[in-house]
Amino acid sequence: MPVLCVNIDHVATLRNARMGIEPEPVTAAAMCELAGAHGIIVHLREDRRHIRDRDVRTLRETLNTRLHLEMAATKEMQGIALETKPEMVCLVPEKRQELTTEGGLNCIGREQELADFLAPLHEAGIRSSLFVDADPKQVAAAASIGAEFIEIHTGHYADAASHAEQQQELDAILRGIDMAQEAGLLVNLGHGLNYTNIQPFARVRGIQEYSIGHSIMARAIFSGLDQAVRDMANLVRTFTD
Template sequence: METSDKLRLGVNIDHVATVRNARGSAYPDPIRAAKLAESAGADGITAHLREDRRHIRDGDIDGLMATLTTPLNFEMAATHEMQAIALKHRPHAVCLVPEKREERTTEGGLDVAGDESRLGAFIAPLIEAGCRVSLFIGHEPAQIHAAARIEAAVVELHTGAYCDHHYEGNYAARDAELAALKEGARLAHSLGLEVHAGHGLTFETVAPIAAMPEVMELNIGHFLMAESLFIGMEAAIRQMRALMDEARA
């Protein structure tokens, strides 16, 4: 598999829905946010339909599928309910993530190595339906090898610990995590997996991840939605895009 100088940006619009749901209103509209993200330079839109529907709802997925001109990356837990929804819509990409009801956000990567047989059977109908299956995992070699064995097309490496260490001021741990992510990206690429990355990335932390030649796509949401409160969504996305391109160059 080849690397690419063009690094794609997937914009996650989940937390537009979080704000909407806080008041139980019809606004702000995640579909409007997705369209604005597209016009600002997003290469795709990511939306996570959680089992508890805490932010994105079923109708949002219907609207995104009907409206988007860029690919939808449909994040979901590996449950029969979510599989049925994905097979109904057949989005461009399906990203399987671990999910716990009590967590604020996704806390770690999927344990593919520990659930290899079930996950292999779970993704087979999605692949047959034409979806590109991505697995949100940590950088551990065992997880990467397992992802390759069950014939996922993509792994998305969890960058949350790297970002957390940066903002905690624990730079030794941050640099160790970054080194492990680089090794994971190289391994995944060598096994024929397309490499994506995401979780917690900001203007301050994106460059070292964007500079990895094996990484083809970054998925960024919470920070961009938060920064949009201060500078606007279009400006936030364009600045992130510029930082990614500068790091890649």
């Protein structure tokens, strides 16, 4: 059965808007766990625009489930991951000017570089994932790097302007899932998924985790964080294993 992992970056975004101390991301993580999240995801960006180093350290000390650290493939982030030892790292592309991650990591031509980057993390017992678009060439490149997982970027599907475009993006994702599984990769999905557009994946076999943040935090404004997580966790729980 697939599980829900909740990204709490937007709690930190709200805290940092006033450069204060609330809302506390660590408290949000505990509430998400109690409501049914199987893991907590944070993206420690180079510019620290939301999650901060202190958040990662405190989460490592307090979580009862799993800590997943999204990060760029830089020496600084590698060192932080080796120090904090999250259960999983997910390598993502990162640009300072973007509002949020705009697409998947380019793995083509970087296979050896990324394999070398992940090697010390694997030696430390940290599992790894690559955040990639549902492009056959990217999936093939990812499969040669040695990561256990890929997380297929669902943002283009979520942002589709028409039903036809959305179906086209969905078909590409489904092909990407099949190809990744045939290559021996475990598959997660994430970016832009909400309570409605997640439904077409209900009968798709082999998805391990759904990485969801923004839509849960948006619903939490109106219904509360506990209920928002429970609603999504219960929805994912009905999906095909």
